[in-house]
Amino acid sequence: MPNTLIIVESPAKAKTIAKYLGKGYTVESSIGHIRDLPRSAAEIPEKYKREAWARLGLNIEDDFKPLYIVSPDKKAHVAHLRKLAQQADEVILATDDDREGESIAWHLFQELKPKGSVKRMVFHEITKDAIQAAIAHPRQIDSNLVEAQETRRALDRLYGYEVSPVLWRKVAPKLSAGRVQSVATRLLVERERERMRFVPGEWWDLDVTCVTGAGEPFPARLLEVGGVRLAQGRDFDPLTGQLRAGAEVLRLGEEAARALAEALREQPLTVLSAEEKPFTQKPYAPFITSTLQQEGSRKLGFGAQRTMRAAQKLYEGGFITYMRTDSTTLSTEAISAARAQVKSLYGEAYLPAQPRSYTKKAKNAQEAHEAVRPAGNAFRTPETLKGELGSDEWKLYDLIWKRTVASQMADARGRRMQVRLGGQSTDNREVLLSASGRSIDFPGFLRAYVEGRDDPQAALEDRETLLPPLREGEQVTAADPEPSGHETQPPARYTEASLVQTLEGAGIGRPSTYASIIGTIQDRGYAAKKGQALVPTWTAFATSALLEHHFGRLVDYDFTARMEEDLDDIAGGRQQRGPYLRSFFLGEEGGMGLRPLVETQMENIDPRSIATIQVPKLEGSGVEVRVGKYGPYLTRGEAKATIPEEVTPDELTLEKAEELLSRPSGDRVLGEDPGSGLPVIAKAGRFGPYVQIGEENPPLRTASLFPSDDLGTLSLDRALKLLSLPRLVGVSEGEEIWAHNGKFGPYLKRGNDSRSLTIPEQLFTVSLLEAEALFMQPRFRGGRGAASAPLASFEYPDRAPITLKSGRFGPYLTDGERNATLRKGEDQGSLNEVDARNILEERGKEPKKKEAKGRRGAAKVAGAAVKGTRSTAASKTTATGARKAPGKPARKASAPKTKAAAPKAAGKTAAPKASPLAWAQLRPYLEVLSPQERELVMATRERGEKVEAVAPNLGLDVKQAKGMALQASKKLNQAARSR
């Protein structure tokens, strides 16, 4: 008996199909794509690693030939399929009937190397008839369509992997750009910009309760006064909050509205016209992925991911059809199931004579599947599934079921009433009012499903606004005119659902990716959810501005649409993949030329200006928003303040900015320091989070938090503990050992010598004995330090020995000349001579040279010292020093550099931790101090007065003065040493 292997994409689908087919058929799934371009460096085969193009996975020189690999987590499954394929007499590739599906079929063919015959078949619904018909009509793989997919894949890779590095260099590492995510981010940013520019406008009108002669009340609204229309929201300019130029309307203020209300009270009105028009409303199309996500959000409050998770479960359980689709088409089996249910649940009257079909196609839809609907040829009602499904799944099934059934129900029919009323106010002004009503004569599909609403019955009642019967010429009374104030609203932010809807409308993204797009832009830090809304971050503003200004065409809203047209041409054989990609990437034949563009922009873009965000409401104020290494912050001159996360871009007014600048960086008072009585404040600083005692500048003490501490939840006790550092561990060899928390982490200090600790908490626990033991050890040892003993050593007759060492970045090989870090999958335990040699020869690199040894090395040290003090001492020195005393110490900045170069580079002689300098040595640097500090220092050091005595003269208490004296002393020492 012949044996046929059928391969589809989804395991659940395979299971279903297997049921329809008898013996002789094995049905398997590919579980999506089986091969792809390498994701990261680790996935690039050794063979190609050295190629310049390997990073892209596309051989630019060879017609953009893709480097395909079977992803590691797919290897076992592909091997399994290969075995089956080679045993089968016939393989039928039954992947989805779209571009990606065609490509999967081709990759399967390439990778499985079937022995028997190979066919391609497609179907759009999973019913026995459809499957059998498909088997009876196989075709061949469409290579043009495969090419189109490959082009799409290549373009996305080139875009993503070429442009992202620009962001790393110019904005922040690990950011990303892509055809879909960058447009999604831009949408959020543009909307937020509108909100930032928005100025609300206010107006008033009247809600008038009228009463007929028979005493029946009904609501009406004032439309015109003295023949002039009242202003409405749309008459306002969102940029000014004022009426648009040329708007011939009357804008009522509150007072005028109240006066008019009184002037109309109990006045008679005449019915000028009363019209009644019938209307019908058609049901909505069955669900596709995007509408499912929208309604999941509106009716159930689910995020896109949650909706899709529930749908996946329903699909796997056989309760619904495939949930990632862009087609609203229902199979014939579904239509008859729906119609049968309409008839039995709602009766003949709710059943249209002809089945309804929905053909409106989404942009770029590929329609490989039918609409999302209850599975099978007889839908199970939600009631019968109550015990079987989880809560989310049941709610979603209920939604899908209602929508599907409703889609085959009759139109709703009703009537709209439009009434116009005229009259006069007591101060003789003509007024025009209107009232409208709506009645539903036959609910049709609305009985089962109302979009955006949970309960169709309640929604139905809401849809009815009944007016009493009114005839032209009839008299009524304006019984109760009520002034009503309104304010124009800024455009709403996108929600997950509306973003998906917008992207889909532009043909951007696919059903399988809608939910993950939202995940991606949040993961990259471009957006955060606030309730339902997606709020773009300041990083998103910086990134979007960069892309708009320097890669404008890539973030055009119709970039994807144009790409799709080209892909269609490639699929149709009217265009070729190679020339298209060359044009896009290299710029041949007038194409965009992404690579040269990236090269240019890498040089041109000024990171500083990109980091500065345009905020309309701050323009001209001198306040700027910048995105820095530690997040967004405000600057005005020297003043800086972190922008807290909860302040959204549209909330950042000048007032808010002033407030933040005056109370910088989200400081939090933790309590009082028992020692000094001063407040203990938690702050976020340039070097990370820290705590300080005292509000003055400089504070009494500061201390960095440990990495394990959290600024937001830090307690006073913990802060005091941190502030208790450095700790005196004990006395050893006649010198004190102190435990410090420093720039490079925790360390011990004894005289001029120091040793790093591995864990910060050791600062509090390390004993004198342990400390002494550490000082017995050589300096850079232990932990991740460098020169530790080799882990292994390999000898060769023909080359220098290679050693395996453990370093800061993990195990690495070195032969003294070149080094190579071991990569994932290279086990240091099982490494042998041959491996070591191969690795080192393949990718061994000479260490980065400090260029012309001694000089540069020393210059760097000097540079670092200058840099370290630039914000305090150096800048003030040059500023004041140059003015006050030309040619004095400040001028000699360059001379010591050459002097510093003299000592033999690095070594232990550099960076002497000298004892405090004498007053005479410090005195020339007084200019680095503030006037107050200078006064204090002069008094105590020069004139020998006591701090206690000087403090009152300077308006300080003694503690503050002592803190200041300490700080001043440090500054002077630093200034003197950096010369």
Place this chain on the structure above:
DNA sequence: CAGTGAGCGAGCTTCCGCTTGACTT
């Protein structure tokens, strides 16, 4: 955006689309 003392083999990050588990929280 605070301020303390060294020194040392880098290499990777990233795209979009097609599918599910296997992981850990």
